[in-house]
Amino acid sequence: MNDQESIRGALGNLVSWLETWRDNHGAYNGFVVHRTEAKRMDRVHDTAWSQAAMIRGYGNLYRKSLEPRWGKAMSDAADLFASRYEPETGRILHTGHEDERFQSLVSCALGVCALLSVADLVDDNKRKNYLHIASDHARRYWFDVLWVETEGAFKFTEIDYYSLHEDRFVVNFNTMAAEALLSIYDATGDREFYDKAIRVGQWLMERWNHTQTFNDELLKGCSTTADSFGADRMPPGGFSYQFKKAHRDPDNYVTLYAGLSLRGFYALYCATHDECFAEMIRAQSAYILAMRDSHTRLFYHTAKQGRIEKNPQFVAGAGMTLVGLHVAMPLIGELAVPEDTIESIMGRVYANGSYPGFVGKNDTGLFRRERGGVVWEDVAASVNWNAQWFEYLTRLVEEPEKIDVRTCDKTVSLASMRFVYRDTPKRVQILSWWPVRSWGLFLYTKKRSTAWVSIYPKQIYRRIRPLLGGIIK
Incomplete structure (x- = not known):
């Protein structure tokens, strides 16, 4: 994107808003509204998901x-993340993103990559500390706990509460x-990190080849229309989100994570110069760019069984997908910067410099709401997704020296027949009474790591839904 004045203006305003959530220790706090129904609305402390993007962006x-x-x-954010390391256990705190029970591999890896990406920009003592944390954590948690030798890959987390038996x-x-292991290897020369990364690369290659064979057969059975890939037909080049030991066929193809994956594939390509990784990157990039709404120009959410599931579409969170494309630019060229998508996101900015979370959160077949209309989860600006857009803009x-960052003094107030949302420089208030899945009352003083009030009656909803049947989809 060539309009540097607009980019610098957007960054200055976004930074001023992000800093309203930052506490005195360098932690970027904030509630989490995930792509699914999952939310973390009470304990709003920093999370590696947000902190990593802030470190890399600065x-x-x-x-x-x-x-x-x-x-x-940059140093304040990185030091804060480093302080979350527990040398007694080898674990990193606040690496569950939407669910604090987890210490998920991806959140840990995002944090490790962020620390190592700035290690050459800090003093010697900090550099040594960041490197020690990265290598010690990888050995003691990833290698000793998460590695599954029979699979040749790392599992989700130590205890997977979403899949307890598999x-x-x-x-x-x-x-x-x-990506993280190759970064550690580059910094230490320790071959064990390189070897494990290559093992993971082999697993990814095997799963990719299996997925493409599966996709070829799957798409043969999908009818086409006048559109490029059919009105709802998944484009080629997708890679499944996950695999299980007993379930080896692809399940769904989340676009956000396809973008994130490009970072690791590019790191593997740079380390091995294996053209197979380059081919995977080109194919997945084409898939990601084809998975865009012709009206919003935002990325569709996912695909299942060969069919596109359009919503919810990320707004601020699309920065994560765009970062992956940008990393892959040496292999995909100017396609790495989709101007229309960038302009669409830039056009949704709020007066305080922040960006909304989603389009279509209440109109998704994946979670069976299917009622349409704007809900508070669409309009709320959360740090976890705005941090991704911040990293992308950086x-x-x-000439970032021309970025003007002023104290945030704007308030955003939105109200509808379903909710009231208000974001001031010091506080956030959310009240929602419809639909039932969006019920809630949330009151925050920014910089605090816990909510003053967080009422999210998900358990009540689960109990009354069978009684009300299809009325409250």
């Missing part, structure tokens, strides 16, 4: 300008692990 700005303001913001092996988790910006 690192991008500092590397380009060497301005102390960006260097300090290990899950998630593609984007393992691609991020490969990759595009030139």
Whole structure:
């Protein structure tokens, strides 16, 4: 994108809003509204998901300008994440994203990659500390706990509360692990990290080949229309989100995570120069770019059984997909910067510099709401997704010394027949009474790591739904 004035203006305003959530220790707090029904609305402390993007984003700005303001913001965010490491256990706190019970591989890997990406920009003591945390954590948690030798890959987390009786092996988790392990190897020269990353790469290649064979057969049975791939037909080149030991065929193809996966595939390509990884990157990039809504120009959510499931479409969170495309630019060229999608997201900015979470959160067949209309989850601006858009913009910006960051003094107030949402420089209030899955009352003072009020009656909903039947879909 060539309009640098617009990018710098957007970054200045977004940074000013993000800083309203930052506490005095460098933690970017905030509630989490996930792509599914999952939410983390009570304990709104920092999460590696957000913190990693903030570290990398500020690192991008500092590397380009060497301005102390960006260097300090980068170091504060990185030091905060480093402080979440527990040397007694080898674990990293707050790596569950939407569910604090987890210490998921992808959140841990995102944090490790972020620390190592800025290690050359900090002093010697910090650099050594970041590297120690990365290598010690990988050995003691990834190698000793998450590695499954018979699979040749890392499982989701130590205790998977979403799949208690069967290990899950998630593609984007393992691609991020490969990127992190190769970064550790580059910094240490320790071959064990390289060898494990290559093992993961082999697993990914096997799963990719199986998926493409499966897709070829699957798409033969999907009818076409006048559209390029059919009105709802999945384009070629998709890679399944996950596999299980007893379920080896692909299940769904989440576009957000396909974008994230490009980072790890590109790291494997750079390490091995294996053209097979380059072919995977080109195919997946084409898939991602084909998975865009012709009206919104945002990325469709996923595909299942050969058919596109359009919603919910990410707004701010699309930055994660766009970062992956941008990383792969040496292999895919100008396709890495889809101007129409960037313009669509930029056009949705709020007066305070933040961006909404979703389009179509209440209109998705995947979670059987299917009632349509805007809900509070669509309009709410959350740090976990805005941090991804921030990181992406920092990759595009030139001359970041010209970015003007002022104190955020704008309030965003939105109300409808379903909800009230208000985001001030110091507080957030959300009240929603319809649909039932969106019921809730949430009151926050920013910078606090817990909500003043967090009423999310999901359990009540689960009990009354059988009584009300289809009325409250």
